[in-house]
Amino acid sequence: MAGAAAAHAGEVEVLHWWTSGGEAKAATALKATLQKQGHTWKDFAVAGGGGDSAMTVLKSRVVSGNAPAAAQIKGPSLQEWAQEGVLTNIDAVAKAGKWDEVIPPVVASIMKYQGHYIAAPVNVHRVNWLWANPEALKKANAKLPTTWDEFFVTAEALKKAGIIPVAHGGQNWQDFTVFESVALGIGGVDFYKKALVQLDPATLSGPQMEKVLTTFKRIKDYTDKNAPGRDWNLATAMVIKGEAGMQLMGDWAKGEFIAAGKTPGKDFICTAAPGTQKSFTFNIDSFALFKLKNAANEKAQQDLATAIMSPEFQELFNLNKGSIPVRTGMKMDKFDECAKQSAADFAADAKSGTLVPSIAHGMAVPAAAEGAMKDVVSQFWNSDKMTAKEAQTKLASAAKTK
Amino acid sequence: MSASRAPRSPWLPKLVVAPTFLVSFLFIYGLMAWNGYLSLSASRLLPNYEFVGLAQYRTLFENERWWVALTNLGIFGGLFIGGAMALGLLLAILLDQKIRGEGVLRTIYLYPMALSFIVTGTAWKWILNPGLGIEHLMHQWGFENFSFGWLVDPDMAIYCVVLAGIWQSSGFVMALFLAGLRGIDDSIIKAAQVDGASLPRIYWRIIVPTLRPVFFSTLMVVAHLAIKSFDLVMALTAGGPGYATDLPATFMYTMAFSRGQIGLGAASATIMLATIAAIVVPYLYSELRSKS
Numbered sequence: 001m002a003g004a005a006a007a008h009a010g011e012v013e014v015l016h017w018w019t020s021g022g023e024a025k026a027a028t029a030l031k032a033t034l035q036k037q038g039h040t041w042k043d044f045a046v047a048g049g050g051g052d053s054a055m056t057v058l059k060s061r062v063v064s065g066n067a068p069a070a071a072q073i074k075g076p077s078l079q080e081w082a083q084e085g086v087l088t089n090i091d092a093v094a095k096a097g098k099w100d101e102v103i104p105p106v107v108a109s110i111m112k113y114q115g116h117y118i119a120a121p122v123n124v125h126r127v128n129w130l131w132a133n134p135e136a137l138k139k140a141n142a143k144l145p146t147t148w149d150e151f152f153v154t155a156e157a158l159k160k161a162g163i164i165p166v167a168h169g170g171q172n173w174q175d176f177t178v179f180e181s182v183a184l185g186i187g188g189v190d191f192y193k194k195a196l197v198q199l200d201p202a203t204l205s206g207p208q209m210e211k212v213l214t215t216f217k218r219i220k221d222y223t224d225k226n227a228p229g230r231d232w233n234l235a236t237a238m239v240i241k242g243e244a245g246m247q248l249m250g251d252w253a254k255g256e257f258i259a260a261g262k263t264p265g266k267d268f269i270c271t272a273a274p275g276t277q278k279s280f281t282f283n284i285d286s287f288a289l290f291k292l293k294n295a296a297n298e299k300a301q302q303d304l305a306t307a308i309m310s311p312e313f314q315e316l317f318n319l320n321k322g323s324i325p326v327r328t329g330m331k332m333d334k335f336d337e338c339a340k341q342s343a344a345d346f347a348a349d350a351k352s353g354t355l356v357p358s359i360a361h362g363m364a365v366p367a368a369a370e371g372a373m374k375d376v377v378s379q380f381w382n383s384d385k386m387t388a389k390e391a392q393t394k395l396a397s398a399a400k401t402k
Numbered sequence: 403m404s405a406s407r408a409p410r411s412p413w414l415p416k417l418v419v420a421p422t423f424l425v426s427f428l429f430i431y432g433l434m435a436w437n438g439y440l441s442l443s444a445s446r447l448l449p450n451y452e453f454v455g456l457a458q459y460r461t462l463f464e465n466e467r468w469w470v471a472l473t474n475l476g477i478f479g480g481l482f483i484g485g486a487m488a489l490g491l492l493l494a495i496l497l498d499q500k501i502r503g504e505g506v507l508r509t510i511y512l513y514p515m516a517l518s519f520i521v522t523g524t525a526w527k528w529i530l531n532p533g534l535g536i537e538h539l540m541h542q543w544g545f546e547n548f549s550f551g552w553l554v555d556p557d558m559a560i561y562c563v564v565l566a567g568i569w570q571s572s573g574f575v576m577a578l579f580l581a582g583l584r585g586i587d588d589s590i591i592k593a594a595q596v597d598g599a600s601l602p603r604i605y606w607r608i609i610v611p612t613l614r615p616v617f618f619s620t621l622m623v624v625a626h627l628a629i630k631s632f633d634l635v636m637a638l639t640a641g642g643p644g645y646a647t648d649l650p651a652t653f654m655y656t657m658a659f660s661r662g663q664i665g666l667g668a669a670s671a672t673i674m675l676a677t678i679a680a681i682v683v684p685y686l687y688s689e690l691r692s693k694s
Contacts, residue, residue, distance in 0.1 A: 080447050083447075170554075172644065225551060228553070228643040229643075378645065379556075379646075381644065382644035
């Protein structure tokens with residue numbers, strides 16, 4: 001048996017940017033699965049939450065003809081990479097694993113290029129979460145907000161109690177993450193789709209967007225002065241320690257709470273961002289699979305794809321990462337309250353059509369337009385002079401970036 | 403025996419130098435040309451060679467972020483070059499007064515140059531961060547109203563970059579000027595002293611003007627540092643808050659490598675190259691002409 005495994009053993013090199021506490025644990029789980037099958041795992045982790053630096057490294061590798069087996073790429077970027085002709089077809093693996101039956105069509109369509117699977121989905125993240133420290137809320141005698149109006153009441157109470165109301169990391173993608181939750185909460189699903197997925201110019205410059213921007217900017221008054229440049233996990237740590245009351249961040253933040261030994265519902269609260277209870281902004285991590293030259297490595301690559309979609313790995317991985325399995329119909333017994341709620345909402349929203357792609361996390365629009373809009377939102381957040389009207393004009397013109 | 407001094411065959415030295423010359427030609431001018439070509443192509447995620455003319459340049463100059471980067475380069479370049487040169491010259495003049503412990507002082511002043519811009523940026527990031535550095539310290543000392551939040555203020559953050567840049571480079575400028583000062587003939591100064599000129603006057607009218615060549619070579623070094631400055635911004639502010647401290651170099655990096663707009667990034671790189679050429683070419687021309 002060992003001999004047979006060794007004969008087929010190849011090397012998989014996997015590019016990812018899971019380097020913070022909870023994430024690193026999740027990556028280790030994948031490594032263990034592959035090593036059990038006799039393959040060599042070559043870790044290719046590049047630090048940096050947004051993955052910008054990882055992409056730079058990846059591009060230089062691909063251009064020099066030395067692509068890794070798999071790389072963490074997602075959303076419309078998958079299509080861009082596929083257009084460059086560097087991704088491999090994994091229909092055989094998908095067929096053997098009955099992917100079409102176990103993952104929702106909305107997810108499958110992102111993983112396919114011209115009808116062929118070119119990537120394996122790993123997990124589903126919900127982005128529109130609000131994290132809160134119950135002790136801090138109790139100290140401030142404030143309640144968990146369900147609308148944006150309540151949010152500011154709570155924030156004011158926290159401020160009076162001497163607690164930083166909102167833990168924020170002032171990096172442009174984090175500004176954009178908050179913005180996206182506000183847009184969904186204030187404008188609703190249809191507005192979100194029109195403005196931030198279809199990039200409709202009228203909606204982007206309409207009155208609803210002005211309200212979104214004004215509300216978004218109000219949040220800044222409740223963040224601390226040191227926020228610019230802070231990493232998201234450090235902001236989460238502030239909520240964990242009780243220095244800050246709330247944080248608007250995707251459910252990868254939960255991994256940090258868990259890694260710090262906290263229990264959901266008791267030590268921290270997860271709830272949908274204000275006004276977004278009946279909708280779900282998804283961020284799906286996936287591994288794009290590159291064309292390789294060595295047959296043994298190709299075999300290892302296919303085993304990697306199979307392993308990623310196996311129920312055991314999906315469970316193990318997502319338990320560590322804080323996200324939920326991309327496979328539907330999985331048992332959620334071992335998952336915590338937050339993940340159970342997330343999974344139930346994902347299934348319900350998939351049916352009701354209120355599942356929307358996260359623009360801040362590269363799921364909604366191509367990288368160039370996303371980047372330009374992210375710039376505008378971040379500039380608006382940081383500038384004391386720009387009005388919401390001016391920001392709208394800029395946002396509408398940024399959306400035209402091709 | 404004079405024949406043995408001449409090379410045995412006239413082509414041998416050329417042959418020895420040729421490979422190095424070829425390689426540097428290929429990797430400097432070849433890559434410059436490639437970048438220039440990419441800036442005229444429709445390259446996005448990976449390089450491709452579909453010709454689109456000057457479209458990337460048009461997009462570039464319509465891009466607001468590029469204008470922020472250029473403005474910042476103006477502010478940073480002007481203040482950094484001016485500040486480093488002025489401070490460097492001042493330090494050199496002060497050190498030139500034949501004081502005790504000059505060696506120690508010189509080492510201290512020159513020391514920042516031994517650090518990389520990454521280290522400088524990170525250290526200043528801590529010093530200037532309101533929650534960790536100067537402001538925090540002042541609050542602890544009891545000055546509760548003290549406020550120094552330049553690093554997190556989009557209008558002021560670029561001056562933090564200037565500050566750290568000057569701190570890093572003025573010691574180096576000082577060393578160059580000091581070498582220049584030491585090279586000046588003592589007798590001229592003595593003659594001026596005999597004529598009754600005051601020390602500041604001697605410096606202003608005689609010594610500093612004779613430093614002209616040193617002045618120009620220092621300017622060259624510092625100016626190109628300013629234009630290619632990338633690591634300092636990345637370590638200190640990462641271009642933020644927002645993109646308030648973006649410089650052309652960081653703009654190029656973002657567009658080419660994280661936004662999938664390689665063509666646009668190449669266009670901005672070409673502009674940077676042209677800017678440096680605009681400084682270097684006239685300088686080289688004047689230098690070479692005066693020698694012949």
